[in-house]
Amino acid sequence: MEARMISAPNITPVVSFKDVTKSYGKVAALKEINLQVDDGEFLTVLGPTGSGKSTLLGMIVGSVLPSEGVIRLEGRDITRLDSVRCNVGAICQRDSLLAHRTVAENVAYPLQCRGAHKDQMRRQVISILALLDLVIDMDRYPSEISRDQTQRVLVARALVAQPSILLMDEPLAELEKAHRNALQDEIKRIQRALRVPTIYATHDRAEALQMSDRIVVISDGRIVADGTPRDLYERPPNLWCAQFLGTANILTVRERQRQGLEERVICDGGLQFIFDAADGLPDTDEEASVMIRPERCHLAALTSRSNAVTATVMHVRYLGGRQRVTVQLESGGSVIADVPGHWRPPEIGSAVLCSWDSGAARLVKTNSEAKA
Numbered sequence: 001m002e003a004r005m006i007s008a009p010n011i012t013p014v015v016s017f018k019d020v021t022k023s024y025g026k027v028a029a030l031k032e033i034n035l036q037v038d039d040g041e042f043l044t045v046l047g048p049t050g051s052g053k054s055t056l057l058g059m060i061v062g063s064v065l066p067s068e069g070v071i072r073l074e075g076r077d078i079t080r081l082d083s084v085r086c087n088v089g090a091i092c093q094r095d096s097l098l099a100h101r102t103v104a105e106n107v108a109y110p111l112q113c114r115g116a117h118k119d120q121m122r123r124q125v126i127s128i129l130a131l132l133d134l135v136i137d138m139d140r141y142p143s144e145i146s147r148d149q150t151q152r153v154l155v156a157r158a159l160v161a162q163p164s165i166l167l168m169d170e171p172l173a174e175l176e177k178a179h180r181n182a183l184q185d186e187i188k189r190i191q192r193a194l195r196v197p198t199i200y201a202t203h204d205r206a207e208a209l210q211m212s213d214r215i216v217v218i219s220d221g222r223i224v225a226d227g228t229p230r231d232l233y234e235r236p237p238n239l240w241c242a243q244f245l246g247t248a249n250i251l252t253v254r255e256r257q258r259q260g261l262e263e264r265v266i267c268d269g270g271l272q273f274i275f276d277a278a279d280g281l282p283d284t285d286e287e288a289s290v291m292i293r294p295e296r297c298h299l300a301a302l303t304s305r306s307n308a309v310t311a312t313v314m315h316v317r318y319l320g321g322r323q324r325v326t327v328q329l330e331s332g333g334s335v336i337a338d339v340p341g342h343w344r345p346p347e348i349g350s351a352v353l354c355s356w357d358s359g360a361a362r363l364v365k366t367n368s369e370a371k372a
């Protein structure tokens with residue numbers, strides 16, 4: 001087996017990108033990427049198609065050469081390393097198995113390439129197949145197993161040589177929902193069991209939210225957010241992330257007034273919000289918007305409740321466990337509120353009171369570009 005670099009625990013990140021850029025002629029696929037992945041971490045790179053996810057992973061695998069910057073793997077500069085990166089386990093986008101080899105032979109392939117001994121190879125293959133519940137399929141050929149079993153075998157193949165890092169590029173994108181959900185849980189279970197640091201690329205926000213320790217949101221080749229799933233969903237740093245990570249009510253800000261430790265924000269229609277100035281608000285010279293998630297908005301029949309605005313029901317979408325109701329605020333603008341699915345559907349055109357949890361509104365930067 002290849003000797004591993006000795007790295008100081010907790011100090012050297014498993015992978016680090018420093019000012020990394022990738023251009024294809026005039027197309028800048030990645031711009032000024034600075035990123036670190038720590039030991040044991042499950043990091044998801046989330047972004048729409050064409051945002052640069054595969055390019056980023058490809059630079060660690062060695063299939064894409066960076067234009068600028070430095071990439072380190074366990075402390076070692078691999079930016080222009082052209083030898084095979086044995087300590088990287090990867091599932092590439094639309095990866096496949098070798099058709100003329102059985103499941104066990106496919107999984108053994110990375111070990112074989114390194115000239116592992118037969119006994120040791122067999123032990124490692126059986127052990128990873130057992131972890132993925134694949135022992136029963138080990139003598140089958142790829143044409144004899146299902147699509148989701150194939151993805152399982154790809155995971156086994158990527159992990160069999162005990163890599164320093166696991167990279168997965170949209171591995172479940174082509175599976176139907178039930179299989180996708182089952183495999184999401186399974187990949188997470190295995191990653192936790194092995195504690196292998198993982199970078200997972202997806203365009204699916206639900207997948208990113210449920211699987212990751214940390215999410216890096218990438219848009220147009222740039223990192224526009226970096227945080228835990230909960231943080232990014234509830235406290236997105238900018239409007240683009242707020243909308244990419246879930247449905248967001250956006251209120252246009254008309255005026256911001258800093259008053260000591262508070263910031264008073266006045267929106268279109270005269271709605272007012274008070275924010276804690278120390279709560280990571282955008283700089284006062286930056287354009288900002290108020291964001292509220294639909295599940296934190298509430299609708300009630302017209303009564304004398306205070307702290308709520310009058311609104312008219314415009315549209316109701318039944319979604320099973322909840323109903324998504326769009327209301328037109330009397331003060332102008334519309335708000336989406338999620339109410340329980342078993343409620344009698346609010347009547348279109350009826351008047352209701354719309355309110356939101358205190359603390360549910362976030363002031364977010366309108367622009368997703370990092371400030372120079």
Ligand code: ADP
Nearest residue numbers: 024027029047048049050051052053054055056
């Ligand atoms: P994602 O994986 O997020 O869908 P990619 O990393 O594949 O995005 O692509 C990022 C950008 O780089 C896209 O604009 C894509 O068209 C471009 N790109 C990727 N690979 C190449 C290539 N080999 N030649 C030219 N442009 C490329």
Ligand code: MG
Nearest residue numbers: 053054055093
């Ligand atoms: Mg891709």
